Amino acid sequence: MNKITHSLAATLLLGSGFAAHAQDGDLIAKGQALAIASDCMACHTNTQQQGKPFAGGYGIASPMGTIYATNITPSVKYGIGGYSEAAFAEVLRSGIRQDGTYLYPAMPYTAYTRLSDDEIHALYTYFMHGVAPVDEPAKRQTDLPFPFNIRLSMAVWNMLYLDNRRFTPDETKGEAWNEGAALVQGPAHCGTCHTPRNVLMAEDNSRFLMGASLGAWYAPNITADRQEGIGDWSEQELVDYLKTGRAEGRAQAAGPMAEAVEHSFQYLTDRQLRAIATYLKTVPSQGEGRQGNGLGQAHYNVEHHLRGMDSPNANHTLNSGEALYSGYCASCHQPDGSGSLNQAYPSLFNNSTTAASNPSNLIAAILQGVDRRVDGKHVLMPSFGAGSYVGELTDKQVADIANFVLQKYGNSALSVSEADVSEVRAGGPKPLLARAQPMILPGVAVAAVVIILLVLFWLRRRKTR
Numbered sequence: 050m051n052k053i054t055h056s057l058a059a060t061l062l063l064g065s066g067f068a069a070h071a072q073d074g075d076l077i078a079k080g081q082a083l084a085i086a087s088d089c090m091a092c093h094t095n096t097q098q099q100g101k102p103f104a105g106g107y108g109i110a111s112p113m114g115t116i117y118a119t120n121i122t123p124s125v126k127y128g129i130g131g132y133s134e135a136a137f138a139e140v141l142r143s144g145i146r147q148d149g150t151y152l153y154p155a156m157p158y159t160a161y162t163r164l165s166d167d168e169i170h171a172l173y174t175y176f177m178h179g180v181a182p183v184d185e186p187a188k189r190q191t192d193l194p195f196p197f198n199i200r201l202s203m204a205v206w207n208m209l210y211l212d213n214r215r216f217t218p219d220e221t222k223g224e225a226w227n228e229g230a231a232l233v234q235g236p237a238h239c240g241t242c243h244t245p246r247n248v249l250m251a252e253d254n255s256r257f258l259m260g261a262s263l264g265a266w267y268a269p270n271i272t273a274d275r276q277e278g279i280g281d282w283s284e285q286e287l288v289d290y291l292k293t294g295r296a297e298g299r300a301q302a303a304g305p306m307a308e309a310v311e312h313s314f315q316y317l318t319d320r321q322l323r324a325i326a327t328y329l330k331t332v333p334s335q336g337e338g339r340q341g342n343g344l345g346q347a348h349y350n351v352e353h354h355l356r357g358m359d360s361p362n363a364n365h366t367l368n369s370g371e372a373l374y375s376g377y378c379a380s381c382h383q384p385d386g387s388g389s390l391n392q393a394y395p396s397l398f399n400n401s402t403t404a405a406s407n408p409s410n411l412i413a414a415i416l417q418g419v420d421r422r423v424d425g426k427h428v429l430m431p432s433f434g435a436g437s438y439v440g441e442l443t444d445k446q447v448a449d450i451a452n453f454v455l456q457k458y459g460n461s462a463l464s465v466s467e468a469d470v471s472e473v474r475a476g477g478p479k480p481l482l483a484r485a486q487p488m489i490l491p492g493v494a495v496a497a498v499v500i501i502l503l504v505l506f507w508l509r510r511r512k513t514r
Contacts, residue, residue, distance in 0.1 A: 073174055080175025083168055086321070087161065087236040091312040093118045095188065103128075103180055105187030109155050110264045110476060112250070112483035114193040116155045124182040134173045141169060142213060144203065151203035153191075159252065160238035163216040163231070195490050210251035225320075229328030232321060233258075237313070242268040242305060248481055258332050260407075264477040265417065266304040267409040269401065272334030279329060287326035288319065294421050294428065297392050300401040301428075303414050307421035315423050370453030373446055377433065378454075386458040393428065396458075403459025408451060412465060412473040415447050434474060444470040 084090070095106040095118075105120040123130040129137065129147075136147040144158035145151055152158065164172075192198065216235055218227040233239045244252040245261045259278075260270035272278040279287060286296040294302035294310040302310045314322070375384070381394040388396035397403050402410045418432035433442040442450070444467040451465040472478055 073178055076171050076174045077179040080171035080173070081179055083164075083172050083236055084175055085313055085316050086232060087172075087238070088309055088313040089121070091308045092156075093121050098188070100188070101181075101183045103176075104183040104185065106189050108189060111153070111155055112264075112477075112480050113153075113197040113486070115191070116153055116193070117187060117189040117191045118156075120183060120185075120187050121176065122180050122183040123177050124184045127184060127186045128182060129176065130182060134170065137173045137176075138166075138169045141172070143207065143211065151200040151207075153193075153200075153203065154206075154241075154250070157238040157241040159211060160235055160241055162211070162213050163235035165215055168236075194486060196493075197486070206249065206251070209249070223327075225324045225327045226331065228321070229324035229326070232325055233328055237325070239271065243271050246480070250480065250482060258329075259334055262409065262478050263305055265409065265413045265473045266306075266477070267405070267407045268306070269405065269407075269410075270334060271329055272332040273330050274334035278332075278334050280334075282330075284323060284326040284330065287329065288322045291315075291317070291322050291325065292319075293423050295392070295395070298396070298399045301395050301419065302421060303410070303419040303430075304417065307419065307428075310423060311421045370449035370451075373442075373450045374453050377439075377442070378450065381430070386454070394430075397454055398458040400459065403454055406460065406463060408455070408463055408465050408469060409473055409477065411451050411454065411459075412447060412470055415442070415450060416470070416474055444468075444474065 090102065092107055092109060093103045093105055094100050095104070098106070100106055101122075103120070103122045105118045107118045108115045109118060120128040122128040125131045129140075132140070132147050139145050140147070140152070141158055141164060142162040144154065144156060196202065216231045219230070222230075240252055240254070240257060242263050243258045243261060244254065245256050245259060247253050258271050261268050270278040273280040275281045282290075282296070282299060286299055290296035290300060290302065291310065291314040293315070294307055317325075382388055382397055383394075386397035388394045402414065405411075414430065416432060416434035418434075418437075419428060419430035421428050431437060431439045433439065433447065435441055447470045448465045448467050451470075455461060455463050455465070
């Protein structure tokens with residue numbers, strides 16, 4: 050590892066003598082590196098509330114409801130301190146806790162099942178001997194609505210969709226390709242976000258990494274398709290993006306991807322990142338919409354057009370996308386959309402977000418902002434959604450800004466409606482299963498009544514005969 054610590058890992062007691070034997074040092078370090086590659090910290094630490102490392106309580110938004118991460122410190126009472134290594138492996142590979150409780154696949158055990166026995170052993174050693182126990186329960190507990198709260202149903206889901214196999218190298222490929230494939234398919238669990246899901250929320254691996262809705266955000270196509278994926282990115286651009294969250298003239302990481310860069314990818318070695326890039330550039334795609342970045346140009350300068358008009362900032366008269374862009378966006382992204390000189394504030398043309406065929410990330414960036422810390426630097430774009438310190442924009446205002454940006458700098462064939470903004474503000478498009486949930490309980494009740502009536506009718510006819 051070129052960097053083994055990060056914002057929260059520094060509080061872990063690796064190397065301080067806590068419950069660790071000297072001969073386990075290398076194994077603990079290997080386990081910590083795997084935990085970072087697996088992004089365990091991002092989900093199991095509630096950084097928003099200054100939570101203790103791996104103590105749980107972080108809310109993971111899902112279409113079925115919020116799933117709260119558990120305490121995975123070596124606390125015997127509240128964490129995993131009482132787990133054997135076999136029980137630890139069962140959690141990672143099958144999503145079944147030691148007490149028999151089934152986990153939801155928000156915990157990406159469908160990817161962690163690719164981990165080898167040696168990797169499981171290293172992770173177990175790290176969590177048992179390199180992490181401080183937190184003897185308190187996670188602050189929040191998962192409580193999904195019926196029928197999603199019936200965890201036993203996950204046993205059937207696992208039978209249908211869990212491919213419980215370890216990663217096997219492809220002998221026809223090179224070492225770098227296999228290392229990248231092992232990371233992408235296993236600990237880095239890229240498919241968890243970037244692969245579309247079917248009606249029962251299982252990954253559709255026939256469309257592996259071809260892009261998927263992720264709450265308010267959209268995890269884009271990251272296959273080798275040159276038009277819709279990352280096929281025309283260079284390996285170095287991919288490495289730069291994973292390490293810093295930014296590939297100049299390409300993309301900036303925000304939302305869940307910013308968290309992945311902040312807590313995981315920036316700490317991987319250059320060799321690991323290059324291996325991931327090598328593998329991704331070979332993943333085939335069928336293509337589903339534009340994900341390129343070669344759209345737009347800088348010729349349109351909003352200030353030139355507005356100059357000489359009555360001040361658009363006076364008396365709340367920011368009543369067009371052009372005027373709203375001038376008032377809220379141009380100071381950072383520049384009046385012509387070219388961004389700052391160092392591209393800390395990126396250009397809005399030659400940008401994968403404004404060139405995409407799905408507007409979710411553009412809308413989400415306006416509503417939620419961008420916030421990531423990489424290599425000691427804080428990248429911040431303020432949010433303009435609920436609770437914004439710069440003032441909340443309405444759905445119409447967000448749509449007007451998005452449409453102005455798309456028309457002048459990005460994918461002009463795309464338009465954003467107030468309904469689109471409202472949907473993203475509410476957490477993103479809901480899959481069929483989530484939309485059907487309010488009708489499931491009444492449906493079960495009606496079915497039960499029908500069955501009872503049929504039984505009574507049958508009994509009555511039998512008695513009559």
